[in-house]
Amino acid sequence: MSTAVKTAPQLEAPILDVFGSLQGEGVCVGDPQIFVRFGGCNLVCDYCDTPESIPAGSGTRRSVSDVLHLIDELRASRFYRAVSLTGGEPLLHVRFLAELIPDIRRRGLGVYLETNGSLPQALEKVVKGCDWVSMDFKPVSAVGRDLWEAHRWFLRTCGSKAFVKLVLTESTTSDDLKRTVKLIADVRPETPLILQPATQVGPARSLPAAQLASWWAWAGSRLPDVRVIPQVHRLWDIP
Numbered sequence: 001m002s003t004a005v006k007t008a009p010q011l012e013a014p015i016l017d018v019f020g021s022l023q024g025e026g027v028c029v030g031d032p033q034i035f036v037r038f039g040g041c042n043l044v045c046d047y048c049d050t051p052e053s054i055p056a057g058s059g060t061r062r063s064v065s066d067v068l069h070l071i072d073e074l075r076a077s078r079f080y081r082a083v084s085l086t087g088g089e090p091l092l093h094v095r096f097l098a099e100l101i102p103d104i105r106r107r108g109l110g111v112y113l114e115t116n117g118s119l120p121q122a123l124e125k126v127v128k129g130c131d132w133v134s135m136d137f138k139p140v141s142a143v144g145r146d147l148w149e150a151h152r153w154f155l156r157t158c159g160s161k162a163f164v165k166l167v168l169t170e171s172t173t174s175d176d177l178k179r180t181v182k183l184i185a186d187v188r189p190e191t192p193l194i195l196q197p198a199t200q201v202g203p204a205r206s207l208p209a210a211q212l213a214s215w216w217a218w219a220g221s222r223l224p225d226v227r228v229i230p231q232v233h234r235l236w237d238i239p
């Protein structure tokens, strides 16, 4: 029986895709980024737009070296500002991230982590190497679980690197919005809050425009930086 422990370049994680595109969500919308999409998620959101990434066995197992090689191939053809670590939930693969992130930074690229905000202990291990943390708040109406305390711990750990995204669907309640605003106000009020009307890809539908306008006004009267940004890459029809 082998007792070998995999060393850094041999570490593997399930990867669905490595591709170049424009960031379509949040505060960096329009930035050219390389996306590394991890397989596996610990949640099942009713509005998930990448359901193929949810199963633990999704994607192909690739090493840190493989992923860096794919990043280098993309960089050879054009300029990218950052690498977006997305999923699925990338923090399920925190040992892999801990090896990958310093090598991304050594290439002069920024590190943009897209996460569901539910794994604060994993975040603590890699947050130092991140430039941006795009953190979703997942209300009970979307995932059927209460994640508010995990989100609180997570947001504290992010500090100034975080912005919070709340995806709005017909099922989102005014209580979800109130808890979101209160938590941000308690932990770090200057954190940008992005209200993202859901793109209709599955059964979840976005909320009516009048409701969106009224919620934006309500949240904006309580926090200094509240923005409404839809999924722009879906409007452009790019990956």
Ligand code: SF4
Pocket (backbone or CB within 6 Å): 041, 042, 043, 044, 045, 047, 048, 049, 050, 051, 053, 054, 087, 088, 089, 116
């Ligand atoms: S956390 Fe993200 S990847 Fe996971 S189910 Fe929700 S939307 Fe999909």
